[in-house]
Amino acid sequence: DIRKAFQLCKAAAETVLSEIVDNKRQVSAGKCVVRIPDIQRASRDMFNATIIKAVRCATAFEALLLVSLASLKRQTGREK
Numbered sequence: 001d002i003r004k005a006f007q008l009c010k011a012a013a014e015t016v017l018s019e020i021v022d023n024k025r026q027v028s029a030g031k032c033v034v035r036i037p038d039i040q041r042a043s044r045d046m047f048n049a050t051i052i053k054a055v056r057c058a059t060a061f062e063a064l065l066l067v068s069l070a071s072l073k074r075q076t077g078r079e080k
Contacts, residue, residue, distance in 0.1 A: 009034070012042035 012034050019025040020032060051070075055063045 008039060008042055008046065011046060012038040015042060 016025065016032060016034050016038055020027055051066075055066055058066060
């Protein structure tokens with residue numbers, strides 16, 4: 001939904017701003033621009049954080065099942 005899209009954009013903008021403050025990114029023509037790769041990285045980070053939280057809160061068997069499914073998906077490249 002739109003709230004998640006805005007949350008994703010906000011996370012990407014915060015990451016870009018922190019990179020500028022830490023001098024890891026240059027500001028061009030006085031503009032701070034969030035690009036598509038920034039959005040993609042924020043999306044990956046948010047997704048990975050959700051997965052990590054799910055594994056941490058799961059029982060040992062549930063965590064093993066989640067890790068096994070992720071490994072199977074990575075090996076086969078299939079989601080279904």
